[in-house]
Amino acid sequence: MASVLAPLLRDRLAAELRTLLGDRCSTSSSHREQHSHGESWHPPGEPDIVVFPTSTDEVSGIVAAAARHGAPIVPFGAGSSLEGHVNAMSGGVSIDTTRMNKVLRVSVAWRRS
């Protein structure tokens, strides 16, 4: 399935995200292919842009920019989905969370059994 983003909008969004994230925003074919599928048989879907945020504020900025441009957002962790969750079937922005790798809080009181 093709991206819902027109090329002009895609380029504007990519430029905005590069301003926000620098080289942690990629439109390279290898990054897009890597983020087009998990580990399942379902058809792949390439995102237009892959971003690697390191903070909640950056994720907020990414989501706000994507919404302004009408771009779908798809979360991407280890890419281990067996259900096609991470496949960007309408294109848009794949948000790779692997660099958000710090434990910020342990809420023992809220623990569920």
Added chain:
Amino acid sequence: MSHAGDGNFHLVFVVTPEDADEMAQAQTINARLVHRALAMGGTCGREHGVGLGKIGYLQEEHGETLEVMRTIKRALDPQNLMNPGKMIAL
């Protein structure tokens, strides 16, 4: 393959993805498996969740409750930009 003790039954199909007939047969068996699980009060997704593959079974599993989920999805994501086409078919 399963961890049936905690209620999760998995079936791994050994197929040739390029073989349309084999894939169709696997899909048919998969649908029977899901319908059987639902008939026994089970669920189509469980710990692997619902994405592209199981989205079509949620109506059968949840009935009119699915409309409540759609209402929540539309309220939180009016442009349907948050991972569209997964879990909740709008």
